[in-house]
Amino acid sequence: MNTDAPWDFEADLIIVGYGGAGAACALTATTAGGSVILLEKAPKGHEGGNTRVAAQGYLNTSSPEKARDYLNALCGHHPVPQAMVEVWAEEMCRNNEWFASMGGDPQEHQHQPAGIEFPDLPGADCVHKFHHGDILGFSETWNALAAAVSERQIDIRYDTPAKRLVTDPRSGSVLGVIAQHDGRELRFRARKAVVLTCGGFENNQEMIRNFLPGLPYCYTSGSPYNEGDGIRMAMEIGADLWHMNNYAGPSMALKVPELPTTISMRPLHFAHELQGGMIVVGPDGKRFCDEKYKTRHGKVMQSGRWMPLRVPCPMYMVFDHTLFAHEALYEGTAPSGWTPIMIGYAWSADNQAELAKGWIRSAPSLAALAQQIGVPADALDQSVRMWNDHCARGVDTEFGRTKMMTGFAQGPFYAVELSPSMLNTQGGPRRNEKAQVLKPDGSPIPRLYSAGELGSIFSDLYQGTGNIGECFAFGRIAALNALNEA
Numbered sequence: 001m002n003t004d005a006p007w008d009f010e011a012d013l014i015i016v017g018y019g020g021a022g023a024a025c026a027l028t029a030t031t032a033g034g035s036v037i038l039l040e041k042a043p044k045g046h047e048g049g050n051t052r053v054a055a056q057g058y059l060n061t062s063s064p065e066k067a068r069d070y071l072n073a074l075c076g077h078h079p080v081p082q083a084m085v086e087v088w089a090e091e092m093c094r095n096n097e098w099f100a101s102m103g104g105d106p107q108e109h110q111h112q113p114a115g116i117e118f119p120d121l122p123g124a125d126c127v128h129k130f131h132h133g134d135i136l137g138f139s140e141t142w143n144a145l146a147a148a149v150s151e152r153q154i155d156i157r158y159d160t161p162a163k164r165l166v167t168d169p170r171s172g173s174v175l176g177v178i179a180q181h182d183g184r185e186l187r188f189r190a191r192k193a194v195v196l197t198c199g200g201f202e203n204n205q206e207m208i209r210n211f212l213p214g215l216p217y218c219y220t221s222g223s224p225y226n227e228g229d230g231i232r233m234a235m236e237i238g239a240d241l242w243h244m245n246n247y248a249g250p251s252m253a254l255k256v257p258e259l260p261t262t263i264s265m266r267p268l269h270f271a272h273e274l275q276g277g278m279i280v281v282g283p284d285g286k287r288f289c290d291e292k293y294k295t296r297h298g299k300v301m302q303s304g305r306w307m308p309l310r311v312p313c314p315m316y317m318v319f320d321h322t323l324f325a326h327e328a329l330y331e332g333t334a335p336s337g338w339t340p341i342m343i344g345y346a347w348s349a350d351n352q353a354e355l356a357k358g359w360i361r362s363a364p365s366l367a368a369l370a371q372q373i374g375v376p377a378d379a380l381d382q383s384v385r386m387w388n389d390h391c392a393r394g395v396d397t398e399f400g401r402t403k404m405m406t407g408f409a410q411g412p413f414y415a416v417e418l419s420p421s422m423l424n425t426q427g428g429p430r431r432n433e434k435a436q437v438l439k440p441d442g443s444p445i446p447r448l449y450s451a452g453e454l455g456s457i458f459s460d461l462y463q464g465t466g467n468i469g470e471c472f473a474f475g476r477i478a479a480l481n482a483l484n485e486a
């Protein structure tokens with residue numbers, strides 16, 4: 001690469017990706033007197049990444065000591081260096097103070113302590129979840145961040161995906177970024193450093209197959225723009241990776257080509273008790289889990305350990321006419337998720353439009369339905385018989401399900417294909433307590449930093465609201481250390 005070619009633009013920090021981490025980094029850097037350019041892959045109106053469509057909670061822990069113990073316990077058999085844990089624990093207690101200083105209005109979630117994901121772990125009562133303003137969801141926390149960015153007139157380049165990092169061939173030091181806009185390559189010089197905040201690999205099926213345990217494919221309910229670009233760019237200049245096998249998932253959801261992301265099916269959603277018979281089967285026509293279980297961001301207790309939910313693809317939600325006729329299988333509006341927030345989909349009240357589209361399959365008998373979806377008819381018939389038996393006895397002796405214990409009534413019968421779905425990945429370039437990106441030998445790549453879910457600290461179990469909390473904390477850490485570069 002020609003490192004002597006002229007630069008088109010320059011700033012102290014070139015920040016790649018305008019989501020929560022990019023916003024926190026840009027706000028901190030500009031508040032400290034630095035100049036920044038934010039490169040964003042999405043067109044204007046689609047920026048914000050997963051942060052924009054998240055449930056909008058962020059973690060503010062109550063004590064650094066307890067936060068340290070809790071994070072160490074969450075990481076369990078996948079320990080994170082203590083220097084990293086200490087910094088995280090200190091900074092996670094300062095999120096409210098920082099967010100308020102940026103014009104945010106921190107309000108604690110009302111459902112504490114239910115929001116503590118692993119209450120039995122040491123230090124768990126440090127967890128306090130906050131969001132901006134009176135309403136939880138509907139992009140509120142993101143809107144507060146975006147308002148602060150806009151108020152400071154931070155230079156954002158939309159529709160300008162970063163493609164490559166430019167390094168000094170002698171020192172390996174990062175000099176800037178090559179990005180693309182309108183079919184042209186633009187060169188952005190970083191006077192101090194480049195900060196990668198461009199999210200995970202939720203939309204990169206090759207990385208999903210390579211890194212996420214046991215998944216032939218998986219889709220996201222978040223931003224369609226996160227394709228692992230930051231991971232590829234960092235790898236190209238010798239970064240080490242970590243936590244690539246950890247992700248906030250899987251759940252089971254509907255993914256159809258007409259919609260960019262997954263959407264949740266109401267009968268599987270833990271909060272809803274609908275009328276009618278419903279089970280989920282794998283390709284062998286058999287049930288494999290408690291369909292109504294609320295996982296801990298995809299983890300379920302198996303053989304005494306929290307491990308990812310088994311998702312034998314393809315999976316089918318099979319149900320009877322009572323459920324089909326009861327109400328819409330999808331709400332259409334939700335406080336979070338890319339499709340509900342950014343696109344919107346008006347699911348028909350009687351499910352007929354989705355039946356006509358083929359999203360829902362139907363047949364007069366279970367045998368005919370089994371043939372349509374390609375599962376063994378005798379196994380499906382047996383699964384429904386066993387389910388009806390569990391319901392009649394009031395106990396699911398196979399998987400311990402306790403909700404929607406209703407047997408199948410008469411046909412016709414229905415099926416919806418379900419895919420593994422996730423909120424976000426946690427893996428990416430390994431970073432240290434200064435948010436510097438590291439090489440495999442543990443030394444930093446000079447002048448390269450990262451923050452957010454691109455190489456998150458979460459190595460195994462995840463505490464909800466931890467990701468946006470980490471965006472805030474490591475966005476700040478990255479900004480201040482990067483500005484200190486010579």
Ligand SMILES: Cc1cc2nc3c(=O)[nH]c(=O)nc-3n(C[C@H](O)[C@H](O)[C@H](O)COP(=O)(O)OP(=O)(O)OC[C@H]3O[C@@H](n4cnc5c(N)ncnc54)[C@H](O)[C@@H]3O)c2cc1C
Nearest residue numbers: 017019020021041049050051055057162222452453465468
């Ligand atoms: C439905 C849903 C609910 C969630 N709820 C919560 C919650 O309540 N609390 C919580 O803590 N976490 C939640 N999460 C997870 C959380 O939203 C994310 O982990 C976090 O917001 C990631 O922030 P980020 O800044 O690292 O990445 P993102 O917010 O995803 O931002 C990355 C940005 O980088 C851009 N980008 C990608 N590639 C490039 C490139 N090559 N060049 C330039 N730009 C690029 C993307 O377009 C995007 O704008 C949720 C996730 C989802 C999907």
